[in-house]
Amino acid sequence: MEKRVWTVGDVLSWTVNYLAEKGVSSPRQDVEYLLSYVIGTTRVQLYMQLDRPMNKKELTLFKALVKRRLKREPLQYITGVAYLWKYEFLVDKGVFIPRRETETLIEVATFHLKRRERAFIADVGTGTGCILLSLLKDNPSLYGVGIDISPKAMEVFLKNRARLKLTDRAWGLRSDLFSAFPERELFDAVVSNPPYVKSHEIEELQDEIRLYEPVEALDGGRDGLDFMRRLIREAFPRIKRGGFLCVEVGMGQAEAVTFLMRRAGFTGIEVEKDLSHIERVVTGWKH
Ligand SMILES: C[S@@+](CC[C@H](N)C(=O)[O-])C[C@H]1O[C@@H](n2cnc3c(N)ncnc32)[C@H](O)[C@@H]1O
Structure with missing residues (x-):
């Protein structure tokens, strides 16, 4: 019997249906990313190659990746990259x-840093480095x-720093928090996207997060603000006069964070919403 030839288009439509049936939430996007990763192209170029037959090696690799996605492993861990702002970050x-x-935090910080020359920034809980490096x-x-x-x-941060050619301006x-940093060094700005999920809500998060992140x-912590309380208290003495602290917050946390910042000595506190109209970023100034 003649063996079936699977083209990129066949594989794309078959797998989108399959993942949708299995309850994966964004099947088309996921398949597009996985397929472009396997054949080494971009998502847009994928659609110019729909008639291209896939070889055995590509099919085997693609199947293995789809299996991982079915176990709810996040797409970004499978492909090893995530996109934020204008840049690609290794994860x-x-x-x-x-x-x-x-991106709301990056936007707010960008606005406040626009006219600053040689400003020195700390990104606390930098992860991939996506905020600071952007x-x-x-x-x-x-x-x-x-x-x-x-x-x-830190290992991943250093790789991203090198990929974005920022080794002369970014340190890891x-x-x-600030414990290993010399006390006499002061920052023009401290930015942070801290851990802010309430401990008892972690079990309710979707599998992709709960099982893998x-x-x-x-x-x-209990109210989601353990790290935030420490950060606000410890950041204040580390910021120069005229500098600011800019943090991302979880849904419903902006008011409590505003209160904590005011109590620590910050003034001119502003809250910014994200694209879903959720209060997402709180900024306070040290005057
Ligand atoms: C929500 S993630 C944010 C990562 C990255 N900034 C982003 O926005 O994608 C919080 C980060 O804080 C780090 N973290 C947790 N506790 C910390 C602590 N006590 N001191 C420094 N970093 C901490 C975690 O390792 C994690 O990378």
Whole structure:
């Protein structure tokens, strides 16, 4: 019997239906990414190759990746990359996957840093480095340090720093908040997307997050604000006069974070919403 030839188009439509039947939430997007990864092309170019037959090696690799996705492994851990702002970041198991809503924090910080010359920034809980590296890449007069307690995050941060050619302006430091950083060094700005999920809500998160993402990147303690309380208190003395602290917050946390910032001495506090109209970023100034 003649063996069936599977073209890119056949594989695309068959797998989209299959993943949809299995309850994967964005089957077309996932299949597009996995297929382009396997045949080494972009998502757009994929559609120019729909009639191209896939060889045995490609089919075997693709099947293995689809199996991983069916076990709810996030797409970004399978392909090893995530996209945020204008850039591609390497990700790996053990490191938080950058989220779209973090672009609001990058946007707010970019606005406040626009007219600053040689500003020194700390990104606390930097993960892949997506916040700090985006800010530095866009503005060549900035420099800064990405701080993370996780050795794996630091490893990935350093790779992203090299890929984005920022080794001369970005440093990485493994540290519990600012503890390993010299006290006399002051920052023009501190930015952070901290762990802010309430401990008891972690079990209710979707499988992709609950089973695969590092818990220390998510868990904010009983009310989700454990890290935030420490960050706000410890950041204030580390910021220069005229500088600011800009943090991402979870849904419903903006008011409590505003209160914590005011109590620590910050003034002119502003709250910014994300694209879904959720209060997402709180900024406070040290005057
Ligand atoms: C929500 S993730 C954010 C990662 C990245 N900034 C982003 O926006 O994609 C929080 C990060 O904080 C780090 N972290 C948790 N506790 C920390 C601590 N005590 N000191 C420094 N970093 C910490 C985690 O390892 C994780 O990378």
